Amino acid sequence: MSVETAERTLLDQVPTDLYVGGEWRPAGSGKRFDVVDPATSDRLAAVADGGREDALDALGAAAEAQASWGRVAPRQRGEILRKAFELMVARIDDLALLITLENGKTLAESRAEVTYAAEFFRWFSEEAVRIDGRYTVAPSGGSRLLVTKQPVGTCLLVTPWNFPAAMITRKVGAALAAGCTMVVKPAKDTPLTALLLASLLAEAGVPAGVVNVVTSSRPGEVVTPLLADHRLRKLSFTGSTEVGRVLLRGAADQVLRTSMELGGNAPFLVFDDADLDAAVEGAMVAKMRNAGEACTSANRFYVAAPVVEEFGRRLAERMGSLRVGKGTDPATQLGPLINQAGIAKVEELVLDMVTRGGRVLVGGRRIDGPGFFYPPTVVTGVTPQSRVMGEEIFGPVAPIVSFASEEEALGLANATEFGLVSYVYTRDLARALRVSERLESGMVGLNTGLVSNPAAPFGGVKQSGIGREGGQEGIEEYLEIKYVAVALPDG
Numbered sequence: 001m002s003v004e005t006a007e008r009t010l011l012d013q014v015p016t017d018l019y020v021g022g023e024w025r026p027a028g029s030g031k032r033f034d035v036v037d038p039a040t041s042d043r044l045a046a047v048a049d050g051g052r053e054d055a056l057d058a059l060g061a062a063a064e065a066q067a068s069w070g071r072v073a074p075r076q077r078g079e080i081l082r083k084a085f086e087l088m089v090a091r092i093d094d095l096a097l098l099i100t101l102e103n104g105k106t107l108a109e110s111r112a113e114v115t116y117a118a119e120f121f122r123w124f125s126e127e128a129v130r131i132d133g134r135y136t137v138a139p140s141g142g143s144r145l146l147v148t149k150q151p152v153g154t155c156l157l158v159t160p161w162n163f164p165a166a167m168i169t170r171k172v173g174a175a176l177a178a179g180c181t182m183v184v185k186p187a188k189d190t191p192l193t194a195l196l197l198a199s200l201l202a203e204a205g206v207p208a209g210v211v212n213v214v215t216s217s218r219p220g221e222v223v224t225p226l227l228a229d230h231r232l233r234k235l236s237f238t239g240s241t242e243v244g245r246v247l248l249r250g251a252a253d254q255v256l257r258t259s260m261e262l263g264g265n266a267p268f269l270v271f272d273d274a275d276l277d278a279a280v281e282g283a284m285v286a287k288m289r290n291a292g293e294a295c296t297s298a299n300r301f302y303v304a305a306p307v308v309e310e311f312g313r314r315l316a317e318r319m320g321s322l323r324v325g326k327g328t329d330p331a332t333q334l335g336p337l338i339n340q341a342g343i344a345k346v347e348e349l350v351l352d353m354v355t356r357g358g359r360v361l362v363g364g365r366r367i368d369g370p371g372f373f374y375p376p377t378v379v380t381g382v383t384p385q386s387r388v389m390g391e392e393i394f395g396p397v398a399p400i401v402s403f404a405s406e407e408e409a410l411g412l413a414n415a416t417e418f419g420l421v422s423y424v425y426t427r428d429l430a431r432a433l434r435v436s437e438r439l440e441s442g443m444v445g446l447n448t449g450l451v452s453n454p455a456a457p458f459g460g461v462k463q464s465g466i467g468r469e470g471g472q473e474g475i476e477e478y479l480e481i482k483y484v485a486v487a488l489p490d491g
Contacts (some may be wrong), residue, residue, distance in 0.1 A: 021061035022208020033217040038104035058212035065209030081125035084204035088118035117165035124173035144486040151179035153233030161187035178478035259467035264420035267413035272304035274425035285449030316361035319376035346395035420460035
């Protein structure tokens with residue numbers, strides 16, 4: 001079977017309607033929107049374009065299913081999640097190909113994402129049976145304190161396009177384990193992965209109405225009425241800080257529980273005692289994962305002056321050697337960006353760096369289409385005033401700034417409204433601990449370019465978000481604490 005035939009066969013198997021109350025159905029308006037391949041701009045599928053009434057129907061289905069799902073035994077919820085994990089592993093090739101087609105990343109990266117995404121179902125299948133409370137004697141001795149945890153209730157989960165499988169399973173896995181029902185609103189650029197995951201969850205035994213998926217090209221028309229509906233009790237969003245602020249304002253009237261995984265502006269610090277080979281390897285992971293289109297992507301490289309030239313040369317050599325092309329080609333090492341807007345922003349930020357005195361070591365010019373391709377780019381001599389120091393570039397571009405002291409490095413790294421993740425390379429243990437403690441970020445990669453792990457709490461500080469996903473902390477976002485005062489009269 002040719003690659004093209006395999007792609008078409010898979011696309012023909014993926015649902016393209018809304019998933020509401022356990023049924024596949026078209027949008028009430030009958031409208032559809034196109035999903036395109038960012039490597040070619042070709043249409044992959046036409047997906048149901050849900051609107052306000054579709055969203056409210058999905059919320060109604062979730063609200064109706066909440067009471068029964070919340071009473072399902074934790075072990076049973078865990079077994080369903082375990083089955084979902086097994087189904088994802090069994091369908092890894094299909095899921096990886098689908099992600100590559102609608103997102104553009106290489107097949108190798110897509111397979112890695114599916115493996116990572118499936119692990120959230122396995123992790124939370126085990127956490128479902130570890131929801132605990134406590135029973136204690138009141139200090140006065142005359143009563144008992146009973147503390148339990150219960151599902152938050154019906155949730156709205158809004159996910160981005162850059163990791164179309166993992167960003168869904170990280171939220172859905174925790175919500176299902178806690179006993180919550182939900183409406184999932186995937187990104188309009190990558191809805192197909194969400195729809196295939198919905199079918200796998202149904203196959204795993206998730207009851208009708210527990211998970212509902214509403215695809216839409218008009219996110220405001222779907223999200224806004226749900227935030228105003230009393231049946232919704234929780235909002236979880238992954239995306240830009242700008243949109244996150246809007247959603248937080250919308251969530252205020254209903255005083256919704258919120259989890260926000262927002263923008264990043266990750267600093268990557270290389271001290272003069274660092275192992276440069278390891279630092280370059282870590283930089284490739286932290287910068288080039290998903291073509292730099294990740295909130296954890298290293299956005300600013302701060303390198304000690306004595307090694308800045310050598311680090312820049314080595315990084316440019318490594319990045320410049322990557323083969324750019326369509327993600328379905330096994331030889332491709334870097335796929336396209338997601339869309340025209342993504343390309344335009346990268347071009348603007350690179351031009352701004354060069355205009356302010358930055359020197360391009362490799363790349364720096366958009367690759368002619370079709371598709372949305374930008375080459376691996378390294379710019380050295382970047383000034384701290386460049387726009388990229390305060391904005392996510394979301395592309396395969398590494399800006400390098402030199403520093404003279406530890407204090408200067410920390411000052412530059414923390415000079416941002418964001419605080420998701422930071423990276424530090426040093427062989428000095430005291431410095432490693434000292435710098436890690438002083439960096440204003442929710443996560444630190446110490447001598448590693450990869451921090452994401454289903455067993456670890458993912459999240460940021462400052463304007464990079466609220467709450468944590470994954471780890472033992474992830475399920476807590478979907479649980480409410482209930483305290484029962486127990487009178488204990490003298491016997």
